[in-house]
Amino acid sequence: GAVVSQHPSWVICKSGTSVKIECRSLDFQATTMFWYRQFPKQSLMLMATSNEGSKATYEQGVEKDKFLINHASLTLSTLTVTSAHPEDSSFYICSAARSTPTTYEQYFGPGTRLTVT
Amino acid sequence: ELKVEQNPLFLSMQEGKNYTIYCNYSTTSDRLYWYRQDPGKSLESLFVLLSNGAVKQEGRLMASLDTKARLSTLHITAAVHDLSATYFCAVDSGYGGSQGNLIFGKGTKLSVKP
Numbered sequence: 653g654a655v656v657s658q659h660p661s662w663v664i665c666k667s668g669t670s671v672k673i674e675c676r677s678l679d680f681q682a683t684t685m686f687w688y689r690q691f692p693k694q695s696l697m698l699m700a701t702s703n704e705g706s707k708a709t710y711e712q713g714v715e716k717d718k719f720l721i722n723h724a725s726l727t728l729s730t731l732t733v734t735s736a737h738p739e740d741s742s743f744y745i746c747s748a749a750r751s752t753p754t755t756y757e758q759y760f761g762p763g764t765r766l767t768v769t
Numbered sequence: 770e771l772k773v774e775q776n777p778l779f780l781s782m783q784e785g786k787n788y789t790i791y792c793n794y795s796t797t798s799d800r801l802y803w804y805r806q807d808p809g810k811s812l813e814s815l816f817v818l819l820s821n822g823a824v825k826q827e828g829r830l831m832a833s834l835d836t837k838a839r840l841s842t843l844h845i846t847a848a849v850h851d852l853s854a855t856y857f858c859a860v861d862s863g864y865g866g867s868q869g870n871l872i873f874g875k876g877t878k879l880s881v882k883p
Contacts, residue, residue: 686870686871694875695857695873695874695875695876696812696857696859696873697873698870698871698872701870745811745812747871755817755819756800756861757802757814757817758802758871759814760804760811760812760814761811762810762811763810763811765809
């Protein structure tokens with residue numbers, strides 16, 4: 653159990669266009685999903701926390717108008733990179749949080765590699 | 770502000786040897802996670818450590834947590850090439866039952882050589 657999918661797994665787009673990335677929890681409901689960005693040879697940096705039915709909470713330095721997050725249902729969150737530029741090229745990873753009476757854990761998607769030309 | 774420091778950042782080991790990766794964090798937390806990442810892939814969950822003194826083992830990897838020292842260790846026993854990957858620790862910024870965000874260390878790139 654606890655499978656998280658992302659789509660697409662990789663995407664190449666031209667500068668100035670927008671790209672949407674989907675994150676789905678396949679076998680559990682996730683009231684909270686997280687979006688991370690990872691540059692080559694670096695660690696994961698949290699971009700935003702996405703809560704179902706409410707606005708996302710963005711980390712300091714992350715432009716909310718550029719990285720649009722929508723948590724449409726308990727199993728789906730989307731990240732749209734608007735007016736993409738080459739510096740937005742990165743590995744984007746989502747995670748979905750699952751709580752039980754005894755534990756809390758984030759399950760990570762396989763990631764989406766975005767290349768902006 | 771919670772900060773997480775891992776060391777070493779790079780580790781080159783010979784097969785069969787033992788080594789330990791350290792993860793220090795700066796403020797109180799009661800949830801710590803270890804992940805493995807292979808090149809071009811996402812994170813694979815290795816261990817979830819929820820209490821002081823917690824010790825978990827899976828194969829050649831053993832993780833422990835000392836919440837008083839704010840220190841977790843990932844011990845590698847008799848390393849094999851398949852363990853070559855980048856290992857991250859992550860600390861939950863929440864405490865006392867509340868869940869916060871995961872703050873990641875910079876990762877330890879492990880290379881196991883014959």
